[in-house]
Amino acid sequence: MxxxxxxxxxxxxxxxxxxxxxxxxxxxxxxxxxxxxxxxxxxxxxxxxxxxxxxxxxxxxxxxxxxxxxxxxxxxxxxxxxxxxxxxxxxxxxxxxxxxxxxxxxxxxxxxxxxxxxxxxxxxxxxxxxxxxxxxxxxxxxxxxxxxxxxxxxxxxxxxxxxxxxxxxxxxxxxxxxxxxxxxxxxxxxxxxxxxxxxxxxxxxxxxxxxxxxxxxxxxxxxxxxxxxxxxxDNNDDVCFLNASVSGVFIKEAKHWEKIHKGEHIGDIIHPLTGKVLDRIESPVDGILFTIREYPIVDEGSLIGRILKW
Amino acid sequence: MVKETLFEIQSLYRDTFRVTGYRFGKGEKAVCIVGSIRGNEVQQLYTCSQVIRRLKELEKAGKLKEGKEILVIPSLNPSSMNIKKRFFPTDNTDINRMFPGYHLGETTQRIAAKAFDIIKEYVYGIQFASFYMPGAFIPHVRMMKTGFEDVEMAKEFGFPYIVLRNPRPYDTTTLNYNWQIWETHAFSIYTSNTEKVDEDSAKLAVKGILNFLDKEGVLTYAGHDGYISQVVDDKDLISVRTKEAGFFECCVKVNEEVHKGQLLARIIDAYEGEVKDCLYAPWDGIVLFMHDEPMTYEDTAVIKLISLRENR
Structure with missing residues (x-):
C-alpha cells in the first residue's frame, strides 16, 4: 500500500x-x-x-x-x-x-x-x-x-x-x-x-x-x-586516507577491494596540457582499498581512496 | 595597508585559487574581519570592501592606533563567486562547514585550515554571515551560546539587535564557533541581504564595525554611537508560516512595528491570481526577517517577529 x-x-x-x-x-x-x-x-x-x-x-x-x-x-x-x-x-x-x-x-x-x-x-x-x-x-x-x-x-x-x-x-x-x-x-x-x-x-x-x-x-x-x-x-587508525597532492586528472590503476602492498601503484595525477605526470600515487601501507576515486578531476586535497590497513 | 596573498591553491585549468588579505597597522593581532565565504554572499563582500575603503581613509588620516593590527579578508572563496556557485566549485562543499580545517584533508578542509591558522590568532573576529533562507533582515549581531560569547561587548557595535541562539550540531564546524572555542571574541554580522547589494545596510555595518573598533581602542572614530542594542533569544522569535504555496506578496517591511491581527503578507495563486491565504501577526512585534523571493512553498517560515515587551 x-x-x-x-x-x-x-x-x-x-x-x-x-x-x-x-x-x-x-x-x-x-x-x-x-x-x-x-x-x-x-x-x-x-x-x-x-x-x-x-x-x-x-x-x-x-x-x-x-x-x-x-x-x-x-x-x-x-x-x-x-x-x-x-x-x-x-x-x-x-x-x-x-x-x-x-x-x-x-x-x-x-x-x-x-x-x-x-x-x-x-x-x-x-x-x-x-x-x-x-x-x-x-x-x-x-x-x-x-x-x-x-x-x-x-x-x-x-x-x-x-x-x-x-x-x-x-x-x-x-x-x-x-x-x-x-x-x-x-x-x-x-x-x-x-x-x-x-x-x-x-x-x-x-x-x-x-x-x-x-x-x-x-x-x-x-x-x-x-x-x-x-x-x-573499529579503530580510526586502521584506515589510511589518500588525498591528492596536486590538482590534475586522476588515472586509476589499482583495483577496488583487492589487497595492496606498500609502494604499490594506485594511480597517477596527470596534466593534459603539459603531458606530464604530476604525481605517482603509491600505497603508503599494506592493506585493502575499500574506497577508490571514480571521478577523474581532482583538486589538491581531493580524496583518492581509503585503505584498510592489514 | 599591505595587500598580500595569504595562501593559494593551484587549479588544473582555472587561474590559481588565491585568498587575499589587507593588513592595516602592525603589532598585536587585534581584529580579523572576514567577508564572503560562500559564492553568493555578494552583500557580505560589498560590505567588506567598504570596510577596507574606510580603513584606508582612516589610516591616511592617522586614526589607526599604534601597535594594533587589523586583517581584512574580503573573500575566502573567490572561485565560487566568479562562477556564481554557492559552494566550492569542484565538490560542492561549504567551506563554512569545515572549520577548524585539516591540512591533510580534502580541499575545503585544507582551505579552512590554511585560513584558520592565520585568523585564529586575533583577539576579535568579525564575519559577515548569511542566512540559509532567502530573505531580508534588520542588521544585527548574531552569537551562539557557547559559553564564550560576550554579549556586552557585542553592544559596542551599536546595532539595533543582538540575536542569541543555541548551537546546532552543524554549527560546530563554522568559523564563528571555532573562533569562540579558540578564545577569539567572535561576532557574526547580518546585514539586510545576501545576493544583492544594499548600500544602506552596508553603511550601517561599516559604522558599527568602526564604532566597535573605536571602543576597543583599535582606532579613533568619531561617528554616531548607534543604537542601544536589544538582546533577543532566537527561541523567542515568533515564526509566521505559510499554509499555502504561491506568489508571496509582503504587506509590511523589515524593521516595521506590527500589531496583533495586522495583515503581514498574502499568498497569491500562481496560475489564477486570486488571494489564497493571508498571514496575520499573531502578536505585537517588530519584523526581524522577511522572505524576499517572489514565490514561497507551503509550510515555510516566511516572517520572524521580535516580540514587543508588552507581549511578555
Missing amino acids: ITTVASVEMPLDESLKIQKNRIMPEEGKDSGKRISIVTGIHGDELEGQYVCFELIRRIEEQKHFLTGTVDIYPAMNPLGIDSITRGIPAFDLDMNRLFPGNTEGSMTEFLAAEIVKDLCGSDMCIDIHASNIYLTEVPQVRINELHKDILVPYAKELNVDFIWVHGANTVLEATLAHSLNSRGTPTLVVEMGVGMRITKEYCYQLVDGIFHLMQVMGIWQGETITPRQPVIS
Missing part, C-alpha cells in the same frame, strides 16, 4: 510528496515486527533505487513467507532525485544535516521532522547511500561508535564486505541515522557503489543481506543466504 508520509505544496501545481510502500504479511502471519528501508536522501545516490525495486519484487513473489511489515521509502528527497541534484533543490541544503527536523522550522526541517516521526518505532531501519559521484565504495555498513554495541550484531547479518565503526562527530548528530538511533530505532547506514549509477551486483548482494536480516528478526520465513563474514574496523 503506497501512502504519503509528508507533503508540501509547491507554488505551481505540484506537491512535494514523500511516499512509502508498506508491505504487510498475509492475515494471521504478522509477528508485529517492522523493518524500514530508506534511500534517496541524497538525490544523486541511486544504488538504493534498484534495491527497493528488487526487494519489493522478491517479497511479492513469495509473500507467504512474510511475517512482519516492510516499509520501503525509495525517495526521501524526491525533488533531488528527479532533478539530478544531491541536496534539496532550491535550498541547496544537504538533507542529511537537517534531522531530527523541526515542525515549526523551515519547509525542509518540517519534512525532516515528519520523516523521523514516521520511522520511529521500526524494529530496524536501513538507510542506503551510494557514496557520491566522486568515489566508489564496496558494500559496507558505517556505524557511529556510540551505537556499536547494538548495531554491529545486526550489521554482520547484512551480507556486506566491511563494517566501519567510526568516531563520534558532532556534525553527524544531524543525520537521519543518528536521530533514529538516539531515539531507540536501530538504524544501519549502508554505503555502496558510486553516485549517479546502479551497480546491480552490489544491489543483489544487499538485497540478499536484507532478506537474511529479516529472517533473523522474524520478518521472513523463506530461505536466505549465509551472509559474508565482513571485515570489521
Whole structure:
C-alpha cells in the first residue's frame, strides 16, 4: 500500500510528496515486527533505487513467507532525485544535516521532522547511500561508535564486505541515522557503489543481506543466504586516507577491494596540457582499498581512496 | 595597508585559487574581519570592501592606533563567486562547514585550515554571515551560546539587535564557533541581504564595525554611537508560516512595528491570481526577517517577529 508520509505544496501545481510502500504479511502471519528501508536522501545516490525495486519484487513473489511489515521509502528527497541534484533543490541544503527536523522550522526541517516521526518505532531501519559521484565504495555498513554495541550484531547479518565503526562527530548528530538511533530505532547506514549509477551486483548482494536480516528478526520465513563474514574496523587508525597532492586528472590503476602492498601503484595525477605526470600515487601501507576515486578531476586535497590497513 | 596573498591553491585549468588579505597597522593581532565565504554572499563582500575603503581613509588620516593590527579578508572563496556557485566549485562543499580545517584533508578542509591558522590568532573576529533562507533582515549581531560569547561587548557595535541562539550540531564546524572555542571574541554580522547589494545596510555595518573598533581602542572614530542594542533569544522569535504555496506578496517591511491581527503578507495563486491565504501577526512585534523571493512553498517560515515587551 503506497501512502504519503509528508507533503508540501509547491507554488505551481505540484506537491512535494514523500511516499512509502508498506508491505504487510498475509492475515494471521504478522509477528508485529517492522523493518524500514530508506534511500534517496541524497538525490544523486541511486544504488538504493534498484534495491527497493528488487526487494519489493522478491517479497511479492513469495509473500507467504512474510511475517512482519516492510516499509520501503525509495525517495526521501524526491525533488533531488528527479532533478539530478544531491541536496534539496532550491535550498541547496544537504538533507542529511537537517534531522531530527523541526515542525515549526523551515519547509525542509518540517519534512525532516515528519520523516523521523514516521520511522520511529521500526524494529530496524536501513538507510542506503551510494557514496557520491566522486568515489566508489564496496558494500559496507558505517556505524557511529556510540551505537556499536547494538548495531554491529545486526550489521554482520547484512551480507556486506566491511563494517566501519567510526568516531563520534558532532556534525553527524544531524543525520537521519543518528536521530533514529538516539531515539531507540536501530538504524544501519549502508554505503555502496558510486553516485549517479546502479551497480546491480552490489544491489543483489544487499538485497540478499536484507532478506537474511529479516529472517533473523522474524520478518521472513523463506530461505536466505549465509551472509559474508565482513571485515570489521573499529579503530580510526586502521584506515589510511589518500588525498591528492596536486590538482590534475586522476588515472586509476589499482583495483577496488583487492589487497595492496606498500609502494604499490594506485594511480597517477596527470596534466593534459603539459603531458606530464604530476604525481605517482603509491600505497603508503599494506592493506585493502575499500574506497577508490571514480571521478577523474581532482583538486589538491581531493580524496583518492581509503585503505584498510592489514 | 599591505595587500598580500595569504595562501593559494593551484587549479588544473582555472587561474590559481588565491585568498587575499589587507593588513592595516602592525603589532598585536587585534581584529580579523572576514567577508564572503560562500559564492553568493555578494552583500557580505560589498560590505567588506567598504570596510577596507574606510580603513584606508582612516589610516591616511592617522586614526589607526599604534601597535594594533587589523586583517581584512574580503573573500575566502573567490572561485565560487566568479562562477556564481554557492559552494566550492569542484565538490560542492561549504567551506563554512569545515572549520577548524585539516591540512591533510580534502580541499575545503585544507582551505579552512590554511585560513584558520592565520585568523585564529586575533583577539576579535568579525564575519559577515548569511542566512540559509532567502530573505531580508534588520542588521544585527548574531552569537551562539557557547559559553564564550560576550554579549556586552557585542553592544559596542551599536546595532539595533543582538540575536542569541543555541548551537546546532552543524554549527560546530563554522568559523564563528571555532573562533569562540579558540578564545577569539567572535561576532557574526547580518546585514539586510545576501545576493544583492544594499548600500544602506552596508553603511550601517561599516559604522558599527568602526564604532566597535573605536571602543576597543583599535582606532579613533568619531561617528554616531548607534543604537542601544536589544538582546533577543532566537527561541523567542515568533515564526509566521505559510499554509499555502504561491506568489508571496509582503504587506509590511523589515524593521516595521506590527500589531496583533495586522495583515503581514498574502499568498497569491500562481496560475489564477486570486488571494489564497493571508498571514496575520499573531502578536505585537517588530519584523526581524522577511522572505524576499517572489514565490514561497507551503509550510515555510516566511516572517520572524521580535516580540514587543508588552507581549511578555
